[in-house]
Amino acid sequence: MVIGCDQFLAQLGEYLEGDVASEVRQQLEKHLVHCRTCQVLFDSTNKAIKVVTDSGSFALPSILAESLVEEIMSRIRSEGASGEPKGPREV
Numbered sequence: 418m419v420i421g422c423d424q425f426l427a428q429l430g431e432y433l434e435g436d437v438a439s440e441v442r443q444q445l446e447k448h449l450v451h452c453r454t455c456q457v458l459f460d461s462t463n464k465a466i467k468v469v470t471d472s473g474s475f476a477l478p479s480i481l482a483e484s485l486v487e488e489i490m491s492r493i494r495s496e497g498a499s500g501e502p503k504g505p506r507e508v
Contacts, residue, residue, distance in 0.1 A: 421495075425455050430490045433463060458493070469505050 425448050431437045432445050449456055 420448050422448075422452060422455055425449075425452070426458075426494050427444075429459065429462065430486060433466065435457075435461070462493075 428437060428441060428445055432442065432495055437445065449459060
């Protein structure tokens with residue numbers, strides 16, 4: 418089974434957390450080999466997570482962190498589907 422960008426984006430959060438089955442992980446990694454767009458998205462997201470985690474100065478209550486992660490992943494999926502960035506969100 419070959420997965421597309423939409424399926425990759427849907428699984429990106431779980432993949433970064435190491436929370437996917439081995440066959441799903443293999444399919445995601447196979448997709449990354451051939452898709453430059455998803456490679457860039459994966460690398461950027463992974464680096465951003467590393468910067469935030471390594472800084473030690475950023476901590477959110479777990480319930481807020483889960484909500485924030487879901488919102489970010491939702492925006493990534495939405496932008497990936499449309500191909501256009503939505504721009505900064507007003508707070």
